[in-house]
Amino acid sequence: MQSLVDSTLSAPDKDDTSDAQLYAAIDLGSNSFHMIIARDIDGQMQVVDKHKEMVRLRAGLDENGYLDEVSFDGAISCLERFGQLLKGFPEEHVRAVGTNTLRNARNSKEFLRQAKEALGHEIQIIAGQEEARLIYLGVSHGLPSSDEQRLVMDIGGGSTEYIIGVGFEQRHLTSTEMGCVSVTQRYFKGDEITEREMVNAINACRIILRPHHMSLTRLGWNTAIGASGTIKAIGTLLQENGWSDDHITLDGMLKLKSYLETHGSISQAIYAGLKGLKNERVPVLAGGLAILIATFQELSIDKMQVSANALREGLIFDTLGRLYEADVRETSVTNMQNWLKIDTAQAQRVAYTALSFFQEVHEKWKLDKDSYNYPKLLKWAAQLHEAGMAISYKRYRHHSAYLIENSEMAGFTQQEKSMLAAMMLNHRGKFAREPFEALTAPHNESLVYLTVLLRLAVRIHRGRDMDVSNMETSNIRLQIENGTDLKLFFEAGWLAEHPLTQLDLEIEAERLKAMNFNLTFE
CATH class of the missing domain: 3.30.420.40 (ATPase, nucleotide binding domain)
Structure with a gap:
């Protein structure tokens, strides 16, 4: 498989x-x-x-x-x-x-x-956490190899990310709800800048950052690095106007702040001789400057260098990494299994059988013609479908869906987590159509097919008694006709030796009728 x-x-x-x-x-x-x-x-x-x-x-x-x-x-x-x-x-x-x-x-x-x-x-x-991880990955690849601990900061339009790491490994990720656009919109009128507006904006940003102060400063760092258009623009302004050398400093930013306040607006400051500011940065400079000053003050940063790399x-x-066998999502799934103490042998049984079914039917169901890697999604759903048992067996499939959709899992997008959650919620019991309907096309239809494969694998392995090492020799096959007619084939006498499995499949056949599938087996 x-x-x-x-x-x-x-x-x-x-x-x-x-x-x-x-x-x-x-x-x-x-x-x-x-x-x-x-x-x-x-x-x-x-x-x-x-x-x-x-x-x-x-x-x-x-x-x-x-x-x-x-x-x-x-x-x-x-x-x-x-x-x-x-x-x-x-x-x-x-x-x-x-x-x-x-x-x-x-x-x-x-x-x-x-x-x-x-x-x-x-x-x-x-x-936000995934955004922070990708930012750090981009920045770290643009820096010389070093054992020093780094603080990386990125100011976006609606959020600001802070990451601490060494080399290519991040050790702490924080995403905050403040950005150069949102802060500018809330605290400044047009391009006008007054001392009161700037003080209010800086203090508001410090309040947002304060809950993260201890976790960031406890880890510490040797070098602070900024990685966004806003930080680059501020660095250029400080250098071209003689307020700093090759780094961003708090003293230099306070001089820029004072210059803008003295002239009352960014346009007036440019008219008076402010150098190095591109027109595209004028509408968001005030908010970005407030965030950066607040960060320097709250985290006691001495100086910050500017990175050419960022999220992209x-x-x-x-x-x-995904193409060359270094998919961080695999690590995230393993970490979730360990954290929630999932029965990994059972997860392996279900995953193997579900993927074997996928191999037999994916062409007829046209599951190999999309940007998402459906075999991986199916495998991860199988590996995590019992996650909710860590909370309670009662309604565990609901707990599984909630845990995966709402957990921070490195490498996973929100859509991928929603897909996994839809499959987990429906891997047994009555079908809930709403999670599939909430997905965009073609996933709203394709995920139903994947879920059917997962359900069949879960039913077959409910007894948890099949030796994982012998599964390659087990001869369980799935055929489909007309898109929705499913037939399972077992070795002669297997169902007679597993009467509870046969009963389970009879119950599953009734469940599948609600989704317009017809299941038979022999």
Whole structure:
């Protein structure tokens, strides 16, 4: 069965000089959309193209939490332009993620549907912790090898991430609900800047950061690194106006703050001679400066260097890791199994049988033609389906679904966790249609098929008595006809020796009728 999973993860030929060597990462940020296109050269990323557009998605959220028409349409138009450069890219070579604003927008589902059509590839929403992990991965790959502990900070439009790590390994991840757009909108009027507004904004940011003060400072760091357009812009301003050398310092930022307050607005400061500020940064400078000053003050940072890498570079390296057998999601699943003390032998039995069924039916059900790796999703669902037993056997499938959908699992997007939760909730008992209906097409239909395979595997192994080492020789097969007629074949006499399994399958046949499947067995 491993051969099936391996075949879906096979890496491209590195000697191939075609477009199949190219990888793309798209970061749908709250302030700007970024796309990076790179090549893998002997394990090293070589950037061949970059694109950025100031979409200002966060600024388009109305008072009810919906993206307004202007920001919605502008973002889709941007993705159409990005999509023109991605034609011919293998699906598995493109990663596109949405961050804080798309996590919170109430019409994000409709946006994601249109965005996929515009870009030509699936958009995945990532949680703040996952965003922080990818940022650190991108930054660490752009730094010299070192054993020093690093604090990495990234200011987005709607959130700010803080990560502490050594080398490529992150040790602490924090995502906070403050960003250069949201803080600017709340505390500043237009480009006007007064001392009172700036003090209020800085203090508000310190309050947001304060609950994380102890966890961050207890770990400590040798070097602080900033990784966002806002931090880069502030670093450039300090250098070009003579307020710092090659690092960002608190003293330099306070001089910039005083200069802006003296002139009353950013536009007046530029007219008076402020150098180094691009027009695209004017609308969000005040909020970004308040966040950075608050961070320096709250965490007692002396100086900060600026990284050229950020989330999008992290996406590229994470994609390469998935293709070359270093998928962090596998580690996350193992960690969940250990944490929740899941019966891993049972999980292995169910996973093996579910994947063997997948191999027999995936072509007829057309489960191999999508951006998601369905065999892996099926395997992970099998490995974690009993997670809820750590809480209680009663309603454990509900507990399993809740735990997985709401846990921080490195590498997993919100969509992937929702898919796993839908399968776990429905791996036995009556079918609940709502979790599938909440998924976007084609997953709303494909996940039903995967869940049927999981249910059958769970029923067959309810006795927990099959020796895992002998499963390759067990001859249990599944055939489908007309899409919904399922037939299980067992070795002669097997069902007679397992009467409870036969009874379970009879019950399952009745359950499956509710989802318009017809199950028979012999």
